[in-house]
Amino acid sequence: MFKTYILILQRDLTLALRHKTEVLTTIFFFIIVISLFPLGVGIDKELLQKIAPGVAWIAALLASMLALERLFSSDYEDGTLEQMLLSPQPLFVIVLAKVSAHWLLTGLPLVLISPLVGLQYHLDFDRVIMMMLALLIGTPILSLLGAIGAALTLGLRGGGVLISLLLLPLYIPVLIYGAGVVVDSALFNNNTETYLSLLMGFLILSLVLSPWATAAALRIASE
Amino acid sequence: MFKTYILILQRDLTLALRHKTEVLTTIFFFIIVISLFPLGVGIDKELLQKIAPGVAWIAALLASMLALERLFSSDYEDGTLEQMLLSPQPLFVIVLAKVSAHWLLTGLPLVLISPLVGLQYHLDFDRVIMMMLALLIGTPILSLLGAIGAALTLGLRGGGVLISLLLLPLYIPVLIYGAGVVVDSALFNNNTETYLSLLMGFLILSLVLSPWATAAALRIASE
Amino acid sequence: MTLQAHQLSCIQGDRILFEELDFSVKAGELLLIEGQNGCGKTTLLKTLATIRQIDAGKILWNNQSITKLSDDYRDQLTWLGHLNGIKLDLTAAENLKISCTLNGLSVSDLAVMEALEEMGLYGYEDLPVRVLSQGQKRRTALAYLLLSQTLIWILDEPFVALDVKAVKLLQKVITKHVEQGGIVILTTHQEVGLDTGRIQRLRLTR
Amino acid sequence: MTLQAHQLSCIQGDRILFEELDFSVKAGELLLIEGQNGCGKTTLLKTLATIRQIDAGKILWNNQSITKLSDDYRDQLTWLGHLNGIKLDLTAAENLKISCTLNGLSVSDLAVMEALEEMGLYGYEDLPVRVLSQGQKRRTALAYLLLSQTLIWILDEPFVALDVKAVKLLQKVITKHVEQGGIVILTTHQEVGLDTGRIQRLRLTR
Amino acid sequence: MRINWFKYAAPANFYPIAGALAPWFIALAGVLAIIGLYWGFFQTPDILTDQKQYYRIIFVHVASAWMGMWLYAMLVLWALIGIIFNTRLSYMFAAAIAPTGAMFTFLSLWTGAFWGEPSWGTWWDWDPRMTSMLILLFLYIGYMALQSAIDDPRRSDKASSVLAMVGLVMVPVIYWSVNCPNPAECAALHQSSSMEQIDPNIRNAMFIMVASFWIYSFGVIMLRIRNIILEREKQTRWVQELKECQ
Ligand code: HEM
Ligand SMILES: Nc1ncnc2c1ncn2[C@@H]1O[C@H](COP(=O)(O)OP(=O)(O)OP(=O)(O)O)[C@@H](O)[C@H]1O
């Protein structure tokens, strides 16, 4: 079981690294969305500080979602998904491996690049740290929930936009608390711990439930 | 030539309407992205008014871009693109027809739905009208420029993300002037006409150049 | 060791492809499914491979329903459809290795290389499958059959895109599997001389 | 009316597929390209159809380079590759209609229906092609040949996925085109008896 | 007398029953709506003078908001039953509820906006209650979009039910996060429904409206299920023998 996990993880990472652009483009998408805002909204320093956490989270959310579309669909199109479904390995392990790969390729880079937001939006050091922490806990949730959406829309025309329709409402709690951490840390309310433990709770919830739901959705999609 | 234009336009519209969801999802994507911002950024009325034009444009930009990915790729995958390239019809007409269909299916609905932004972000009537006007001129530019990006990234893995990387910088002028119109109309600077005629200029420029560039990119991609 | 279909029907959309089909294949037998384009061969194979749901009737493996057996039945299966089930961006060797591990086989790199060589892919193992020719892609997918240790092979038009030499080779592989007590269920439109005595032919008619 | 190749070479990656190939096909001739999997048949056809660039050498149509002729040459072509070139979400009839108009043919709905019926798709014209079987999809793509009015047909393994009846039909269509003075260039791995006298065989060897 | 309920779970048996009941339901709903609206508009006191007469939107507004939420619960329930017992009719129920639920949710937002305009001076605000209602609308739309994007009814039933299941887990989380963007403050500041303090006269009118909406929903859902049944079972013999199909 663990061997399968490693195998699939390795496979997906190899595939992604064979096309390095794919990893880089997620990062650049994030950077570009973040850089566009001041152009559309104006460069008032206070305004930027206020909207920074929200913008960062929405950019992260969209970036993570964009890469989701290919999570299963490339396997579906070339028939490897059929093979996985027929393999004697438990499906949720395969799902978990694919989700892990997705997070390593999109979530983690976003966490690492996020200090840039701090620079562009005049955030201080503490808030940047908080934002990184929140993203570190929050982005895996995005990947986990996202996998359900990707599996449900598998093979449907216009899947890309449909995914976002299904997922964005589900992402709301992560968005609210993820952005809340950063705002709160600026107000010195010291509720940051509450926020972070809430996010942690979501993470555990989705870690437990999402692979099963995704596996079920995959079986349904391939029938 | 005109017959080909109508044929392809009709074909793409038929294809889209066979899956009505696809059209609707673009609209809902726009609405959801717009509705997410206040959740992440805060619900202060003045703040919302300030960021409204920027948010609307960025949402429009992303919505239009998401649908772009399938503009040529579905034709590429099933081999119909090869057939179009070999057909005796001029390629730029085919491109123009496909772009028109894309705009009718994504751009136009966004224009029509945009008053909702006004409601949600407390904009007054004049600014809503300005926003609609700006979107009406601006969204075709997004489709036209987008086609170049879609053609260039054809058949590349991770095309979706790559497109955004190529396109977002090109979209910047549209974003700046598009959002500028609305902001300006609020300040009673009366530069709105300048902004609108600038957008108009872009539109004509891209209408003239983009089909050719796209056609060239398609030839390259298919070789 | 018998795979049986009892009163099996398949419906696609509002078209009944076949109704009340009965057959049984025992270990050491080959079932060749024949019929015109669109008569439901692929649909039947997918149903047998549990990729598609059963519309009506039953499929039994050793007298137990395959829907109940579920994973226990799937473990015995090797499926090869119209799609090759390989990743275009990986090399032939990587693809084969992954198929094996997914199916719980531990194979050495040497065994993988040998299988590919036998399939005539010597010198092509380290190219991404994307650049290979149509026939070479098919060969990559088929190479797994050389290593597979399952009992039931379900193959949908396996000879498509293969050249004469490869067709012969595949015939040999299939014959050997049947003679060693395996079960092979396949469709094809080409006349292939499978020189094993135990061929059952099933003709689907509309 | 001659299509000629002069010292044509094709290189894929760092592999030379063939070098200094010479052949010429006249109106009313059929060129059958043979060779093992991966010897470069598809690559050669794509080069002839201008889908791929020429690596070295020349291709001449009536003694003029096809790269120069460009659209004038393309107007004479009908290409059918591994991909069927049809939209899965449209019906067979819609697909055929679009192919015709794209190629500048005005056809009546009746002609479209007749072509589909001849291809054995009667009763399937109004289903989205997605749900059709592999062979029926191929037939949809091939139906265009019945209406096409171009001189040069370039067909990459046209017989794949077809059943015996459809193969016979296609043979007839091809033979007729050749006998009416057309040019057909095709590849196939199946033994197909094309009973026209003017077959040229070109064997690509590695 | 014992009724064999499972007999009515077969579409062929349910179809005529639904057809017989639906008109009665809709007629009854109409009558109740007229009574409720008459009572609400003309028999209630003009107590909330600062809000002038606008408050009477409440009879539609609150009733439809409740319906939106209740119907989502019903939808999830039927999806759950469908997944557990694999009965086709339950999936059809879920599918038939969605448009009505979405309609009521939209109606509550719409009437709310019309209420907000004169009394708050704004069509829309980001009040948690409104926001969560908007998100509920998105959930309905997501459910319907997924359902209509899948052509094969078997797949679309199951896939959308999985989505409803996910919704079952996520809706409380979303609802809570929207209502308590700041978890620490939320614990102290508990918002409660104001229904208890309301004038009994107003409350009764509202209850009649709620009853009318419920009955209307039943009627419309039955009609919609009939359509779904016809659509899906059109190749079966019993449908082809139906009077209305000949
Ligand atoms: C855009 C405008 C509005 C929207 C979207 C909206 C939305 C809602 C929703 C979703 C509910 C149901 C919540 C629940 O029962 O817990 C509700 C209930 C209610 N709304 Fe509104 N509303 C709007 C404007 C107003 C206005 C202007 C008033 C009156 C001043 C109002 C008064 C009420 C009352 C009294 C209830 C019953 C709530 C209760 O049970 O406590 N609403 N509204
Ligand atoms: N929704 C639908 N409505 C009507 N007919 C359908 C529908 N879906 C599939 N079909 C029909 O079901 C059949 C599926 O056949 P299948 O793919 O199993 O054929 P096959 O025997 O494998 O043919 P081939 O030899 O061409 O591969 C086709 O005839 C197709 O037209």
Ligand SMILES: Nc1ncnc2c1ncn2[C@@H]1O[C@H](COP(=O)(O)OP(=O)(O)OP(=O)(O)O)[C@@H](O)[C@H]1O
């Ligand atoms: N980048 C590359 N590096 C090395 N070899 C390559 C590269 N790209 C393609 N090839 C080789 O070029 C050949 C392409 O062959 P092509 O597709 O024309 O074969 P074919 O004759 O049509 O074969 P088939 O009968 O299998 O369809 C293959 O042998 C492939 O391995």
Ligand SMILES: [Mg+2]
């Ligand atoms: Mg088949």
Ligand SMILES: [Mg+2]
């Ligand atoms: Mg080939």
